Amino acid sequence: MAGQIYMTNKTAIVIGLCLLGAISYDYIGNDSSNLIFLGQKGLHFVDWIAFWR
Numbered sequence: 001m002a003g004q005i006y007m008t009n010k011t012a013i014v015i016g017l018c019l020l021g022a023i024s025y026d027y028i029g030n031d032s033s034n035l036i037f038l039g040q041k042g043l044h045f046v047d048w049i050a051f052w053r
Helices: 009-029 033-051
Strands: none
Touching: 009 033
């Protein structure tokens, strides 16, 4: 199929390292405040989805 882009191992490693870097920066620089915020919003979203089930 023409025009498809596949996830290669190199792409997966780069994305993983970027995520790991962002999490490390938040943990070291911001005392994990962004991770806590995203976790709370994620739990709220799961509760909201369960309500509509």
